[in-house]
Amino acid sequence: MDLEQRVRKIEERNAGVEADKAWETSWVRRLLIALFTYIVASIFLWYIGVPNPLLNALVPTGGFVLSTLTISFFKNLWLTPRK
Numbered sequence: 001m002d003l004e005q006r007v008r009k010i011e012e013r014n015a016g017v018e019a020d021k022a023w024e025t026s027w028v029r030r031l032l033i034a035l036f037t038y039i040v041a042s043i044f045l046w047y048i049g050v051p052n053p054l055l056n057a058l059v060p061t062g063g064f065v066l067s068t069l070t071i072s073f074f075k076n077l078w079l080t081p082r083k
Contacts, residue, residue: 030068037061 001009023029038061045053 030065034061034065037064 038057041057041060042053045056050056
């Protein structure tokens with residue numbers, strides 16, 4: 001394998017890594033996970049007989065959304081002394 005092929009292969013891999021990172025931090029991913037969390041929690045709460053399962057399912061969903069909003073702040077806080 002010559003140098004140009006090796007560089008092209010590395011650039012293709014890097015493009016894939018960048019796309020994966022973009023997905024991991026995207027709002028679409030966060031919204032989908034929040035939606036699925038709400039649906040699963042609602043079904044579970046309904047199944048076990050909790051009153052107002054649709055309202056109570058907002059608690060775990062809100063926790064997830066809150067964690068995604070604050071995690072970057074704490075990541076930066078953690079990384080600052082290591083730079």
